[in-house]
Amino acid sequence: MAARGSAAKSTSGAAMSKYDVEVESRLQALEAKAHTPCGGGGGVSEERIAALEARVEEVVEALKRAAPGATRKMK
Numbered sequence: 001m002a003a004r005g006s007a008a009k010s011t012s013g014a015a016m017s018k019y020d021v022e023v024e025s026r027l028q029a030l031e032a033k034a035h036t037p038c039g040g041g042g043g044v045s046e047e048r049i050a051a052l053e054a055r056v057e058e059v060v061e062a063l064k065r066a067a068p069g070a071t072r073k074m075k
Contacts, residue, residue: 008020
């Protein structure tokens, strides 16, 4: 004869196995972590952006010198 155990209950009241309880706790932990603010916008600093903009300007000027008249001002 099977012994009656005290199975965990889901929020709907259904009995849950030990495995189900473990999976549910892991899922709740992942969901909680997914909703925490990351506090960033990609990690690119303003200094890095300024350096890249300066480099682009250098390349544009070099292209203008290498092929004068081949570049035209963008609208």
